[in-house]
Amino acid sequence: xxxxxxxxxxxxxxxxxxxxxxxxxxxxxxxxxxxxxxxxxxxxxxxxxxxxxxxxxxxxxxxxxxxxxxxxxxxxxxxxxxxxxxxxxxxxxxxxxxxxxxxxxxxxxxxxxxxxxxxxxxxxxxxxxxxxxxxxxxxxxxxxxxxxxxxxxxxxxxxxxxxxxxxxxxxxxxxxxxxxxxxxxxxxxxxxxxxxxxxxxxxxxxxxxxxxxxxxxxxxxxxxxxxxxxxxxxxxxxxxxxxxxxxxxxxxxxxxxxxxxxxxxxxxxxxxxxxxxxxxxxxxxxxxxxxxxxxxxxxxxxxxxxxxxxxxxxxxxxxxxxxxxxxxxxxxxxxxxxxxxxxxxxxxxxxxxxxxxxxxxxxxxxxxxxxxxxxxxxxxxxxxxxxxxxxxxxxxxxxx
Numbered sequence: 377x378x379x380x381x382x383x384x385x386x387x388x389x390x391x392x393x394x395x396x397x398x399x400x401x402x403x404x405x406x407x408x409x410x411x412x413x414x415x416x417x418x419x420x421x422x423x424x425x426x427x428x429x430x431x432x433x434x435x436x437x438x439x440x441x442x443x444x445x446x447x448x449x450x451x452x453x454x455x456x457x458x459x460x461x462x463x464x465x466x467x468x469x470x471x472x473x474x475x476x477x478x479x480x481x482x483x484x485x486x487x488x489x490x491x492x493x494x495x496x497x498x499x500x501x502x503x504x505x506x507x508x509x510x511x512x513x514x515x516x517x518x519x520x521x522x523x524x525x526x527x528x529x530x531x532x533x534x535x536x537x538x539x540x541x542x543x544x545x546x547x548x549x550x551x552x553x554x555x556x557x558x559x560x561x562x563x564x565x566x567x568x569x570x571x572x573x574x575x576x577x578x579x580x581x582x583x584x585x586x587x588x589x590x591x592x593x594x595x596x597x598x599x600x601x602x603x604x605x606x607x608x609x610x611x612x613x614x615x616x617x618x619x620x621x622x623x624x625x626x627x628x629x630x631x632x633x634x635x636x637x638x639x640x641x642x643x644x645x646x647x648x649x650x651x652x653x654x655x656x657x658x659x660x661x662x663x664x665x666x667x668x669x670x671x672x673x674x675x676x677x678x679x680x681x682x683x684x685x686x687x688x689x690x691x692x693x694x695x696x697x698x699x700x701x702x703x704x705x706x707x708x709x710x711x712x713x714x715x716x717x718x719x720x721x722x723x724x725x726x727x728x729x730x731x732x733x734x735x736x737x738x739x740x741x742x743x744x745x746x747x748x749x750x751x752x753x754x755x756x757x758x759x760x761x762x763x764x765x766x767x768x769x770x771x772x773x774x775x776x
Contacts, residue, residue, distance in 0.1 A: 397455065398451070398457065398460050399459060401460065402444065402447075402459060402460060402463055405440055405444050405447055406440050408439075408443055409436050409437075409439035409440035409443055410436060412439055413435045413436045416435065437467050437470040440467050441464065441467040441468055441471055444460055444463050444467060445464060447460060448460040448464065505523060508521065508522040508523040508526060509522075509523040511523075532579075536576050536577075538576070539572045539573060539575065539576030540573075540576075542572060543568060543573065546565070546568050546569075546572075547565040547569060550564050550565045550568070551565060560620075562620050562627075562643055563617065563620045566617070566620070566644075566645050570645070608661075608663065609646070611662075611663045612645075612646045612647065612661050612662045612663050613645050613646060615663045615665065616643065616644065616645040616646060616648075616662040617645070618662075618666060619643060619648070619662060619665055619666070624665075624670075624672070625640055625643065625648065625665060625672065626640065627640050627641065627642065627643060628640060628674070628741070629672055629673070629675065630673040630674050630680075630740045630741055631650065631670055631672050632671040632673075633650070633664065633665060633668065633669075633670045633671070634660070634664065634668065636650060636652065636660075637652065638650040638651045638652035638653065638657075638658065639651050639741045643662075645662075646661070646662060647659045647660060647662060648660045653743045673740055678738050678739075678740070679712065679715070679736050679737070679738050680736065680737055680738075680740045681715075681734055681735070682734070682735055682736075682744055682747070682748060682751075683732055683735070684732075684733050684748055684751055684752055685722065685731065685732050685733070686730075686731050686733065686752075686755055686759075686766065687728035687729060687731070687766060687767055688729050688731060688759070688764050688765065688767070689728050689729070689764070689765040689767045690729060692729065692764055692765075694729070696762075697762065697764060698719045698731075700758055701719045701731070701733060701755055701758055702716070702717050702718070702719050702733075704754040704755060704757065704758035705717045705733060705735050705754060705755070707754055708750045708751050708754055709750075710737050710739060710742070710746075710750070711735045711736065711737060711751065712736050712737060712738050714736075715736050717733065717734060717736070718733075718734045719731055719732070719733050719734075720732045720733075720734070726769075727767045727768065727769050728766075728767035733751065733755065
């Protein structure tokens with residue numbers, strides 16, 4: 377539709393009898409687009425292109441727009457066109473909203489697109505463009521108009537949105553590749569996102585009319601900023617890539633750092649998320665994981681040894697009792713058979729013989745309190761079945 381066409385011309389075309397033919401063609405185009413979208417959604421479902429019901433995605437208005445443009449071109453040779461010309465900007469606006477809309481500002485984007493379509497149809501858009509082009513400022517040795525600023529900002533916004541969407545799609549695809557190590561996938565995803573954001577920023581600056589040669593001054597200032605104010609931030613980013621590359625910490629490892637113990641649930645470029653067994657989460661800066669002492673319980677081997685103690689009375693037949701206690705410990709489901717548990721006479725206490733029971737588990741991420749309780753209950757049942765006495769402190773009082 378040409379920008380110079382006015383509402384009166386559109387209304388004249390709509391009042392002709394040929395408008396009924398255009399309406400029938402428009403309905404046929406929409407139905408055809410809906411049918412193709414419905415069939416394609418069964419074979420390749422997706423959130424952006426197909427939506428939830430095949431009518432709230434982007435593919436339906438895009439296909440309808442293509443069919444309407446083709447029909448308008450064909451019918452323009454034999455009859456005046458009005459309705460189909462009006463349908464093109466409407467379908468184009470709908471396709472743009474469905475394709476580019478982000479949940480955070482979907483409503484704002486929708487209002488802007490529909491406002492642009494209204495300005496186009498009412499012939500006010502050329503007048504607005506001319507007015508914006510006439511409004512100019514002289515900055516330094518160059519003259520910049522309001523139109524150039526708006527065009528550059530819109531182009532930069534579209535470039536950044538496209539880069540963010542592409543990086544998110546690539547990251548999701550990489551994280552689904554189960555055959556590749558998780559740390560390698562995180563490195564690839566973070567590196568890809570950083571590279572695409574750099575490219576998108578350069579494209580956005582270039583589209584906004586900012587010469588890339590000016591980045592040399594910006595790079596020098598950025599270097600000074602990193603050397604002073606952004607030193608910690610840069611160190612955390614570099615440390616994140618070092619952790620992922622060395623695999624000294626992996627997602628799923630159980631670690632203890634700065635007095636906080638938990639399971640690593642995510643490693644980002646700036647911090648690592650550690651989740652404790654009680655549900656608390658700690659955001660640990662990556663630099664701390666490089667420069668400080670970190671206890672990793674599952675770095676080389678997921679098996680972890682735990683222990684508990686019990687006292688039995690003096691005179692107990694330990695040669696018979698120790699194998700029974702070891703067998704009782706292995707009845708607990710979470711206790712693994714390899715390495716086997718061990719029962720040791722650790723000390724001669726004042727009230728009895730102190731036995732230390734060492735056992736191994738392979739799922740430290742599920743906690744230690746429950747399995748230690750189960751082991752203590754199994755030991756107690758074994759002692760009760762064998763009639764072994766658990767001594768308690770006794771004091772003899774003598775009167776002088």
